[in-house]
Amino acid sequence: MGIARPLGISTAQSPANQEIRARLDRLFATRTLITAFQPICHLGTGEIVGAEALTRFVSSPLRSPDEWFVEADSDGRGPELEFLALETAMLAAADLPAYLYIAVNLSPSACLDPRLSEIVRDSGRKPARIVIELTERSAVADYERLAAALAPLRSAGLRIAVDDVGAGFSSMRHILRLSPELIKLDRTIVAGIDKDPNQRALCAAMVSFSSQIGASLVAEGIETNAELTAVTELGVNAGQGYLLGRPSVLPSDWSRWRQWNRSSTSGDTDSRDT
Numbered sequence: 001m002g003i004a005r006p007l008g009i010s011t012a013q014s015p016a017n018q019e020i021r022a023r024l025d026r027l028f029a030t031r032t033l034i035t036a037f038q039p040i041c042h043l044g045t046g047e048i049v050g051a052e053a054l055t056r057f058v059s060s061p062l063r064s065p066d067e068w069f070v071e072a073d074s075d076g077r078g079p080e081l082e083f084l085a086l087e088t089a090m091l092a093a094a095d096l097p098a099y100l101y102i103a104v105n106l107s108p109s110a111c112l113d114p115r116l117s118e119i120v121r122d123s124g125r126k127p128a129r130i131v132i133e134l135t136e137r138s139a140v141a142d143y144e145r146l147a148a149a150l151a152p153l154r155s156a157g158l159r160i161a162v163d164d165v166g167a168g169f170s171s172m173r174h175i176l177r178l179s180p181e182l183i184k185l186d187r188t189i190v191a192g193i194d195k196d197p198n199q200r201a202l203c204a205a206m207v208s209f210s211s212q213i214g215a216s217l218v219a220e221g222i223e224t225n226a227e228l229t230a231v232t233e234l235g236v237n238a239g240q241g242y243l244l245g246r247p248s249v250l251p252s253d254w255s256r257w258r259q260w261n262r263s264s265t266s267g268d269t270d271s272r273d274t
Helices: 015-030 065-074 078-095 115-122 143-155 169-178 197-213 225-234
Strands: 033-042 048-057 101-106 130-134 159-165 182-185 216-219
Touching: 015 065, 015 078, 033 078, 048 065, 048 078, 065 078, 078 101, 078 115, 101 159, 115 143, 143 159, 143 169, 159 169, 182 197, 197 216, 197 225
Parallel strands: 048 101, 101 130, 130 159, 159 182, 182 216
Antiparallel strands: 033 048
């Protein structure tokens, strides 16, 4: 004869999960997040061509963006938070120079959601100015379905970037299955590339590969003049990083973005934020 055990508290009803849900409820009610933009530069001309939208959370408790998104995912509200961040970025982008494209981070699951098209349509931003950077927050179970969901937006001019290439195999699978217009080379490949022949060889291969599939290659996390020189000489199209421009939440900074001035980056020091 079995012995009955006390019913445990379900994961969804545990105090920790209740606390997460309460935090998210407050966040969605107050919409207390803002957008920082970081410039993306054409390495051949020095022209600033785009800006990546980076979500900053200003609600209590202070937590990193990754922590907020992970908690939202754990509560089944990941896409809801992504769309709030997207709407916030689209509103902020009204103060960006009109010639810059706007890169926003979205997971594959958010790209499958019909709300994405509605937000893009209602944003007032032309789809041709929007680049969706595909993140790794959720796996892609059906690439055909994902491609079909994105097809109307891409037909209207929206572009796809695959983010963090070099950090994992899944990003390469994204490239092969989705044929993105942009490929973003991860900081792990860029950091110290001037000193590592293997990193330079991989970067050179990605330059050739991206050219053959008609994609633009963007080097992420450029922090020293030596790294900048190396990726430029290898033929990388564009780049971003603290050396070229730090993220800013100030429209007064965005309005001055015209051309990156190499003289302003003189000295081979690490300019990373803490």
